[in-house]
Amino acid sequence: MLNVTDKFSGRVGFLGLGIMGSPMALNLIKAGCDVIVWNRTKSKCDPLISLGAKYSSSPEEVAANCDVTFAMLTDPESAIDVACGKNGAVSGMGPGKGYVDVSTVDVATSKLINEHIKARGALFLEAPVSGSKKLAEDGQLIFLTADDRSLYELVSPLLDILGKSRFYLGKVGNGAAMKLVVNMIMGRLRILLSKKVGLDPSILVEVVSQGAISAPMYSLKGPSMVKSQYPTAFPLKHQQKKLMLTQDLRLALGLAESVSQSTPIAAAANELYKVAKSYGLSDEDFSAVIEALKAKSQDTA
Ligand SMILES: NC(=O)C1=CN([C@@H]2O[C@H](COP(=O)(O)OP(=O)(O)OC[C@H]3O[C@@H](n4cnc5c(N)ncnc54)[C@H](OP(=O)(O)O)[C@@H]3O)[C@@H](O)[C@H]2O)C=CC1
Ligand SMILES: O=CCCC(=O)O
Incomplete structure (x- = not known):
């Protein structure tokens, strides 16, 4: 026993x-x-x-x-x-x-x-x-x-x-359910805007990490994202997994749907992960999703 x-x-x-x-x-x-x-x-x-x-x-x-x-x-x-x-x-x-x-x-x-x-x-x-x-x-x-x-x-x-x-x-x-909600929040990591408006993204990472909106994820992923490097810790394909039933963000969206909760930001993030996968970034770290955002901003520039 x-x-x-x-x-x-x-x-x-x-x-x-x-x-x-x-x-x-x-x-x-x-x-x-x-x-x-x-x-x-x-x-x-x-x-x-x-x-x-x-x-x-x-x-x-x-x-x-x-x-x-x-x-x-x-x-x-x-x-x-x-x-x-x-x-x-x-x-x-x-x-x-x-x-x-x-x-x-x-x-x-x-x-x-x-x-x-x-x-x-x-x-x-x-x-x-x-x-x-x-x-x-x-x-x-x-x-x-x-x-x-x-x-x-x-x-x-x-x-x-x-x-x-x-x-x-x-x-x-x-x-x-708790894990999917946490990953849904995590899926929104982004640091691109600062560069577009002429700010140094590495200083943005520093400022955020010292302030009230600090999150360890910014300090952890931010410095390598600024250098367009994505050493794999959590593969992008796992954040947006292949099969209809098996992806963290899609699963999280399904969870929200089951209780009629609107999650427009997570849904938008999910679309970006799909684009990043189509760029062959599945085996990179999930922070490589920023490449999809970069491409999108070039399209609309
Ligand atoms: N990486 C991360 O940062 C985090 C990951 N997670 C979660 O942890 C889990 C594992 O992630 P991670 O270790 O990164 O993933 P990996 O891809 O590195 O490892 C996956 C494991 O699952 C095994 N596996 C896959 N498919 C099958 C199958 N059909 N039959 C038997 N074994 C199989 C693989 O075996 P094989 O070696 O033969 O391929 C391997 O041992 C996932 O659910 C992920 O979402 C949670 C928190 C953080
Ligand atoms: O499921 C993956 C989570 C990755 C993380 O918490 O850094």
């Missing part, structure tokens, strides 16, 4: 070792956790195996061998596939086990995975994160969790290794 203690002493599974998953799994290993990893592309497991992680050959095996299994996958489609597909984690779940999905997905996806996990007598926690590659490396993520409270309590010591804060938001879907 799962026991709630100050320190998590069970075995931890980690599925999905991309930009976010790899540093998160690494931080658990560094903290002394007994970690089993799996990734679709097996080579991404190797650096972690060399640092002490064990490997299992499918999500099912990881879940069967672990007390708690984390998943950090691209989108709803991959999250469902890894959890509920052939040799998926659900098949390895059972009473006394927990599944923590830290991917960014929509409410319906989270509910679906929750149902499958619960049907096996196991516990489910959705826990998408706010924060990007650097904050994942530094163990400074913010967890937006929902659903099973006892699993939340149980994995809190692990969330505290990976992050600087955690919110428990109640029923399943609330974590996914």
